[in-house]
Amino acid sequence: MTTAQVVGAATPAWRGGFGRLWSAAVLSRFGDALRTAALPLLAVRLTDDPLAVAAVTACGYVPWLLFGLLGGAVADRVDQRRAMWAVDVARGLLVAAFALAVALGHASIPLLIALAFSLTALQTLFDNAATALLPSVVRPESLGSANARLMTGQQLAGGLLGGPLVPLLLTAGAFLPYAVDSLTYFLGAALVASLRTGSPAREPRPPGATLRADMGEGLRALWRDRALRATCGATLLCNIGMGALIATLVLHVTGWLHAGNAGYAAAMTAYSAGSIAGGFLAQRLAGRLGRVRALLLGGTVQTGALLLMGSVRELAALIAGMLLLGAMGMVWNVNQVTLMQQRAPAAMTGRISAAFRTASTAGAPFGALLGGAAARTLGLYTPALLTAALFAAAVLVLIPARSADVSKDEKRGGVTTGPAPA
Incomplete structure (x- = not known):
């Protein structure tokens, strides 16, 4: 068996914009972790209806269906750096x-539903612009x-630092x-605005090009890309599952395991710790x-x-499961x-990213x-x-997309060179 050498294994330089972009993303994630961990606990205080609690999470995904493609088309047309800091200012105010x-x-x-919907609507532009800018x-x-x-x-910032801080x-x-979340948005906007890197060079658009046509192209x-199409379909199935899990995890912990807020914080911390480990594994696994x-x-x-997690009624089993889920989720x-x-x-x-995110979400x-x-009718587990x-x-x-790991040159010469170009 040959060893796969994946393009992208070199270490990025912190200068030239990546350090600031990294700092802005990490700072914003710290604030987001505070909000996303606090919202379900606030929802449980306001209602004991599992569907109402789940609706808060569900409405945080809906804008991707409504505006995801539009966000990607706009991201490929505008200065992505300016779009990102402007969105962060708007989210900070909200x-x-x-x-x-x-x-x-x-x-x-x-x-709560209105806040989740509004923040995600703005996120559709921010995330696609960030993916295209990197x-x-x-x-x-x-x-x-x-x-x-x-x-x-x-x-690291969101799970190990932000999540455990919420109960305090x-x-x-x-x-x-x-x-605190609003403050991190404002600081993140300042960091992104200070970037000296502009958007990638673009060819002139043909006369009459519309946003609708751009979305269709994406x-x-x-x-047309078999590997991306299969990965998108697989991610769609995973996101259906994660939507079900995340929306009811607080009920799983506090209702089925009777572990309280501390148990919920421990589960989220375990997920984040596993994700950090997965960050170190991702490139190594891809290389092999x-x-x-x-x-x-x-x-x-x-x-x-x-x-x-769903079959063993012990907090230790949940924590172990969340560790593995986080590690392999980061690899994914x-x-x-x-x-x-x-x-x-x-x-x-930007457009392909938007099409991928919209379809998979x-x-x-x-x-x-x-x-x-399911939690209401069949049980919280x-x-x-x-x-x-x-x-x-x-x-x-x-499984059918695994041939994307083998280029045409590899098939001829037996040397693994990484993914074939689209």
Whole structure:
């Protein structure tokens, strides 16, 4: 068996913009972790209906279905750096207003849903712009390592630092996690605005080119690439499962395991610790197996972790499962994003990213509601088992794409050179 050498193994330079982009992303993730961990706990205080709690998570995914393709088309047309800092300023203002509403005692499930929807609507532009901007900040051979460092730093700040801090902040005031989150948005906007790197060079658009036509081009380009098409389908199945799991995890911990807020924080911390470990493993596994085969391994291990979580009624089993889920989830995310960036033409990265994200995220709102319904009718442990079945199906969908790890030159000469170009 030959050893796969994956393009993107070089270490990215911190100068030239990557250091600031990394700092902005990590700082923003720290604030997001405070908000995302506090929102379910606030929702549980406001209602004991599993479907209502799940609806908060579901509405955080819906904007990807409505605006995801538009966000990618806009990201390929505008200065991506300016778009990112402008979105961060808008999100900071929104979360600051929500923190004030919580402090004044005006929190409600409809308000939580409105906040989740609005933040994700803005995120559709931010994420696609960030995905398209990164290849212009680092060298092509550093792209995989840059993604791994970026995602690992986000998990370190968000999980190991942000998540455990939430119970302490909540004891001082229910509004504090959201107030700190708004501050991180403003600081992140300042860091992105200070970048000297511009958007990648683009060819002049033909006369009469429309956003609708641009969105169609992104969808067609995604569909024509067999590896990306299969990876997108597999990620869709995983996101349906993760929507079900995330929307009901607080109920799994506090209702089925009776572990309380501390148990929920421990589970989230375990997930983040596993994700950090996965950040170090992602490139090594891709180097030995290839990116698609690394995805296959990640999905298989995650399936086993979910079966453990849904069948053993012990907090230790949940923590072990979350560790594995986080580690292999990071392996999946790093290699999936890098595969897409490597195979997409530079001028279309935003649109292909948007098509991929929109298609793969389409099932997450359905998954969140499905998880809430399963928890209500079949038991609070069933969303984990449902997610395991969906991850197993994702692995099967991805198997035909494993040939993307072998280039034409490799097939002729027996030397593994990494993914073939799109």
